[in-house]
Amino acid sequence: xxxxxxxxxxxxxxxxxxxxxxxxxxxxxxxxxxxxxxxxxxxxxxxxxxxxxxxxxxxxxxxxxxxxxxxxxxxxxxxxxxxxxxxxxxxxxxxxxxxxxxxxxxxxxxxxxxxxxxxxxxxxxxxxxxxxxxxxxxxxxxxxxxxxxxxxxxxxxxxxxxxxxxxxxxxxxxxxxxxxxxxxxxxxxxxxxxxxxxxxxxxxxxxxxxxxxxxxxxxxxxxxxxxxxxxxxxxxxxxxxxxxxxxxxxxxxxxxxxxxxxxxxxxxxxxxxxxxxxxxxxxxxxxxxxxxxxxxxxxxxxxxxxxxxxxxxxxxxxxxxxxxxxxxxxxxxxxxxxxxxxxxxxxxxxxxxxxxxxxxxxxxxxxxxxxxxxxxxxxxxxxxxxxxxxxxxxxxxxxxxxxxxxxxxxxxxxxxxxxxxxxxxxxxxxxxxxxxxxxxxxxxxxxxxxxxxxxxxxxxxxxxxxx
Numbered sequence: 001x002x003x004x005x006x007x008x009x010x011x012x013x014x015x016x017x018x019x020x021x022x023x024x025x026x027x028x029x030x031x032x033x034x035x036x037x038x039x040x041x042x043x044x045x046x047x048x049x050x051x052x053x054x055x056x057x058x059x060x061x062x063x064x065x066x067x068x069x070x071x072x073x074x075x076x077x078x079x080x081x082x083x084x085x086x087x088x089x090x091x092x093x094x095x096x097x098x099x100x101x102x103x104x105x106x107x108x109x110x111x112x113x114x115x116x117x118x119x120x121x122x123x124x125x126x127x128x129x130x131x132x133x134x135x136x137x138x139x140x141x142x143x144x145x146x147x148x149x150x151x152x153x154x155x156x157x158x159x160x161x162x163x164x165x166x167x168x169x170x171x172x173x174x175x176x177x178x179x180x181x182x183x184x185x186x187x188x189x190x191x192x193x194x195x196x197x198x199x200x201x202x203x204x205x206x207x208x209x210x211x212x213x214x215x216x217x218x219x220x221x222x223x224x225x226x227x228x229x230x231x232x233x234x235x236x237x238x239x240x241x242x243x244x245x246x247x248x249x250x251x252x253x254x255x256x257x258x259x260x261x262x263x264x265x266x267x268x269x270x271x272x273x274x275x276x277x278x279x280x281x282x283x284x285x286x287x288x289x290x291x292x293x294x295x296x297x298x299x300x301x302x303x304x305x306x307x308x309x310x311x312x313x314x315x316x317x318x319x320x321x322x323x324x325x326x327x328x329x330x331x332x333x334x335x336x337x338x339x340x341x342x343x344x345x346x347x348x349x350x351x352x353x354x355x356x357x358x359x360x361x362x363x364x365x366x367x368x369x370x371x372x373x374x375x376x377x378x379x380x381x382x383x384x385x386x387x388x389x390x391x392x393x394x395x396x397x398x399x400x401x402x403x404x405x406x407x408x409x410x411x412x413x414x415x416x417x418x419x420x421x422x423x424x425x426x427x428x429x430x431x432x433x434x435x436x437x438x439x440x441x442x443x444x445x446x447x448x449x450x451x452x453x454x455x456x457x458x459x460x461x462x463x464x465x466x467x
Contacts, residue, residue, distance in 0.1 A: 254273055369381060
């Protein structure tokens with residue numbers, strides 16, 4: 001593996017920036033190019049749904065701090081539209097081509113849009129992913145709408161609804177499952193979250209989808225028609241129904257890439273459609289799908305801040321070292337959210353679990369810890385306003401401890417009583433009609449890898465900020 005002279009990073013957000021800094025830390029002295037489709041320098045996304053919407057912070061104050069001078073060529077407001085791994089060349093939307101010796105794909109994800117034929121083009125319908133999205137939604141909230149409709153009660157939906165109530169704005173939230181956060185945490189813990197919504201005065205409509213958004217003669221949102229035929233008047237709607245990986249520019253490249261992400265191995269090396277490893281193309285951040293040794297037979301895609309940073313560093317190390325010195329990317333998944341006055345932190349992969357048990361506190365309190373098990377093994381933990389206990393649980397998860405865990409916690413119940421974790425299960429496979437509601441991001445089938453090893457049967461998306 002020869003030393004690279006030209007490294008190109010496609011994606012100039014958190015993973016792209018941290019990878020570029022790590023490349024310099026690893027001793028790379030060659031030409032470094034970062035390509036980003038937004039006009040802004042890399043910025044932090046978590047504050048957008050919290051501090052920016054509440055008015056505490058403006059988007060120009062969300063720029064990520066620079067750890068070091070990376071001496072890079074920046075191609076911002078520039079979209080990559082094609083990749084030819086054979087010639088090692090990235091094609092840009094303006095027709096230019098950028099050659100590389102090694103390439104990092106860090107293009108992330110985008111919010112799933114609402115279909116135009118069902119009102120997605122109306123003025124007042126918002127997504128929340130970018131700086132521009134946050135500026136538009138903040139202006140809409142500052143105008144004092146009578147009611148905001150939030151479609152989806154995942155992390156982003158819950159944070160938006162929470163900010164609306166803090167601002168004194170009436171809000172209706174629709175959720176197709178029987179509890180908020182059901183896809184991420186299951187309906188048992190989601191039931192506790194439902195109380196947060198209702199205690200805050202949110203009009204929470206569970207088991208309900210939006211059939212159409214309707215507007216007036218000027219194209220402005222006025223109402224939503226729900227699946228139970230109810231009509232909700234609203235001037236602002238926030239669509240929080242999941243994320244799509246930014247992989248369209250890779251069509252025809254031969255990479256194993258689709259709306260779920262780009263497949264790579266544990267060393268962050270990209271895979272082709274037939275399962276071949278590309279030694280000079282790497283993947284990091286929200287767009288990456290890779291196998292984790294703690295969770296076999298799964299491809300993970302994590303929309304997590306911590307994962308983007310850690311995977312960027314792993315990729316940078318491996319891009320500058322021979323394969324014999326490569327590191328595997330294996331951090332324990334971790335994510336967090338603040339909503340309705342509660343701080344929620346999670347470790348591991350709750351969505352794998354078949355059972356859940358409260359190990360500390362109680363669900364009817366605002367402070368508790370819940371452990372998740374799969375076939376008698378501890379796989380995850382969720383803590384509400386109990387962050388200090390998580391290190392101990394992390395060690396148990398990494399050690400493959402049995403479930404339910406034996407903790408003897410002083411604030412635990414007298415007897416651990418595991419319950420069905422109650423995660424929504426995918427409906428039988430069917431071809432959706434164009435007018436069907438866009439599915440959420442339940443674990444989706446993955447493309448089998450054409451290698452001698454058994455195919456990895458499913459992809460698990462763990463999305464902090466989406467539902």
